[in-house]
Amino acid sequence: MVAAVVAAATGSLQASAAPATKPPTSPTSPASPASPAGLLAKVVVIGVPGLTWGDVKASPELTALVDQSSVGSISVKTAGPHTCPIDGWLTIGAGTRAWGSDPNQPCGDLPAVSDGKVTGWQTYVDRQAEHHTGAPIGRLGQTGYPMCGFGPGAAVALARTDGSVSNWQPQFDQAKLASPECGDAIVDAGALPLREGRPEALQKVAELVKQVRAADGWVLLTGISQVTTNDHKQTLVVMQLPPDDGPRWLTSDSTRRPGLIQLTDITATILRGRTAATVDPAGPEKAGPLDGSEIRSTGDRHTSAAAVIDDRLDANQRFEQPRPVLFAVALTIVGAEVLALLWFLLRRSPLSRRVTIFTLLVQGGFFIAAFLAQATVWWRWPSPAFSLYAVTIGISVLSAVIAQVLLKKYAYFGLALAAYLLLLIDGVLGTPMQLGSLFADGPVIGGRFYGFGNSTFAALAVGGLVTAAWAAQKLYGKSRLQAAVAVLVIGGAAIIVDGKPGWGTDFGGLLALTPAVLLMAWLTWRDRLYLRVLIGAGVGVVLLVAGVSYLDYRRPPDQRTHFGTFFARVLDGDVSDVFIRKLQMAVQFFSGPAGWLMLLAVVFCMVATVWPDRVPSKAYRDFYSSHQMVRPTLLALSLCGLAGMLLNDAGIALPAIMLGFAVPLLVAHLLASHQPATVSPEPHLVQES
Incomplete structure (x- = not known):
């Protein structure tokens, strides 16, 4: 059990889908286009x-x-582990995340242009193939629209697919920018010095903006990359001048968060208004879908630069702190569990039993606190990292206390129900608790900007299946059909919220949770499996996912979610790189002992589910046979975890996270349900349980 707890905590750290920090003005006004299409x-x-x-x-x-x-x-x-300047400029040129730097080397200088061609271009082409990024570097340069470039970064962004560059100059030229031969333009303002000379460099950037504005341009001043591989990653600055309808917040359909865009949105913003000028057969329309969407503005006008800057600095804290704090919280809770378990095994006293049960319930409460902590606005508190740590531990403990006081030995159900309802509400509201939460890959990681990620799905799946089992057990004695319907209703709500585009938008989760709910409902009704039932369920799941993907694909490209984008890639025959990248991400968990530990925990728990008689715990064997819904629930959890492991890039981490929620609740329930009548027989009972 300790192995499962440790494995799940480690999996939470490694698994990979905010609002983004809410701006000081609410984004309620209609979005105004901030793209070149109408300018x-x-x-x-x-x-x-x-x-x-x-x-x-x-x-x-x-x-x-x-x-x-x-x-x-x-x-x-970008596609690689670091975003050096070369990665950022290649990504803008491709419109999808590209890989330019060597992860084993520090960020280097940008390549020079020699004889009208970016030197070493083939190296970058080969790097995309080597890492299966699928990035069509050179896409932006293949347009027939007259674009100008200034500086080495612009040469990389505007290079054609063969690395050749035209209409480019190594230094900014205001007269050239204003000339008719220069349509849109990209200007590399140069990397900022790390220490000395930075204020002067910032002043030059501001002066450059003024010079460009003199050409009556629609200016987008933006961060492109980190400067060194050791930089503390954070979201960077983006400003649009002039604002379309007063200064507001920038957003895009690829993030769906006011005040947040991503690097590939820059390419989409340029190309959406210029694709009619494509003249090369390998141009943007032949290079696959863009990862980004047009940049636009939204929300109320802001009138205070100081308030805006403070809000953005707060947002950076919200995006940066969750991952390191997750590690600290996991160590604290797991450490407390290990100490409590050792005490219980050595003393076997009623107090040690109660403390052990409570620490296990605290871990269950953590799956509530990971999301509910966002309601405290911790990133605006002093010492944001410590504030997040304290808030998460506090809510975890409070959740365990409330569940234990109200439900006593059924506290496990209260925690599962709370997580289920909390995530249903969050999904329907557009996942405001996701980005910046401990379980979400925010913009610094580059994971999901909206919808449910793998860790969130794991919590929803456990909460939904346990809640469905509780309701079905209450109805089982009256009617097995009614019990099965309860499973379908409760599990179906989780499926809808998790999979609906614009809510959970979870492609892999839909594939994993649907068969689990169907299996649980069938076993509740019939208690036996047939081959035709399994085949029918499999076909039904495939048709459901295909239907959702097709309907999402029929929406405008900028409004598609992961479902529609994947469907488009299937039609284009451009899915092999996607599958290979996801497989590589799943396999990388086994590069260290944590992945193998997670695998052992998952295998052990699945064996306990299928062959309960082989588990050396009388309390577990009694529990398995004492309630009709235990077997269907455990089998459904195992199927969901197995399918999620095979279909998601989180790999073994996904079922490990599910174990991190389910196993402590189960063990806490077993310990609470088998309290000894007196102190004397306790060691014997504990040994058997």
Whole structure:
């Protein structure tokens, strides 16, 4: 059991789908287009590797631009583990996440242009194939629209698929930008110095913005990448000048969060208005779907640069802190469980039993606290990292106390029900508790910007299946059909919320949870499995997912979710790289002992589910046979975990996270249900349980 707890905690750290920090003004006004499609002015992207909101606060010139701009933060995550300047510029040129740098080397200088071609271009082409990114580097350069480039980064972004560059200059030229031969433009403002000279460099960036604005351009000043591989990753700065309808918050359909866009949105913003100019057969329309969407503005106007900057700095805290804090919280809870278990095994006293039960319930409460902590707005408190840690531990403990006081030995059900209802509400509301939570891959990681990620799905699956089992058990004695219907209703609600585009938007979760709910309902009704039933359930799941994907695919490209994008890739024959990347991500968990520990825990628990008589615990064997719904529930949980492991890039981590929720609740229930009548026989009972 300890192995399962430790494995689940480790899996939570490794598994990979905020609002983003809510801006000080609510995004209630209609979105106004902030893309070149409706503008006569040229679009000019000014890229500054390493430009942070701390830089804006430190620069009076950039601070003054805030009140003149629609602003936001930009996630610069690319395909590789680090986002060096070469990765950022290649990603803009491809419109999908590209891999440019060597992860074993520090960020280097950008390649030079020699004889009208980016030197070493084939190296970057080969790197996409090596890592199966599927990134069509050179997509932006293949358009026939006259685009100008200034600086080495612009050469990389505007290079054609063979690495050749035209209409490019190594230094910014204001006269060239204003000339008719220059349509849209990309300007590399250069990486900011790490220490000395940074204030002067920021002043030059502000001056560059003024020069570009003099050409009546639609300017997008944006961070492009981190500067070094050792940088503390954070979302960077993005500003749009002039604002379309007053200074507001930038967003896009790829993030669906006010104040947040991603790097690939820049390419989509340029190409959506210019694709009619494509002249090359390998141009953007032949290079597969874009990962990004058009940038637009939303929300009420902001009038205070200081408030905007403080909000963005708070947002960075919200995006940066969850992963390191998750590790600290997991160590605290698992450490407390291990100490309590050792005490219980050595003393076998009533007090040690109660303490052990409570620590197990605290771990169950953690799956509530991981999401509910967002309601405390911890990122605006002093010492945000410690605040998040304290809030998460506090809510975990409080959840365990409330469940134990109200439900006593059935506290496990209260925690499962609370997690189930909490995530249903969160999904229907558009997942406001996800981005920035301990269980979500936010913009720094580059995971989901909306919807449910793998860890969230694991919590929802356990909460939903346990809740369904409780309701079915209450109805079982009256009518097995009614009990099966209860499973379908409760489990079906979880399936709908998890899979509906715009709610959970969880492709893999839909594939994993649907057969589990159907299996549980069938065993509740008939108690036996038939081959034709299994085949029918499998076909039904495939048809359900295909139907949802097709309907999502019929929406405009900018409004599609993961379902529609995947369907488009299938039609284009562009899914092999996606499958290979997901397989690589699943396999990487076995690069260290944690992955193998998770695998052992998962295998042990699945064996206990299928062959309960082989488990050396009388309490578990009695529990397995004491209630009609135990077997269907445990089999459904095992099927859901197995399917999730095979169909998601989280791999073994997904069922391990499910175990991290389900196993402590089960053990706590077994210990609470087998309290000894007196102290004397307790060692014997404990040994058997």
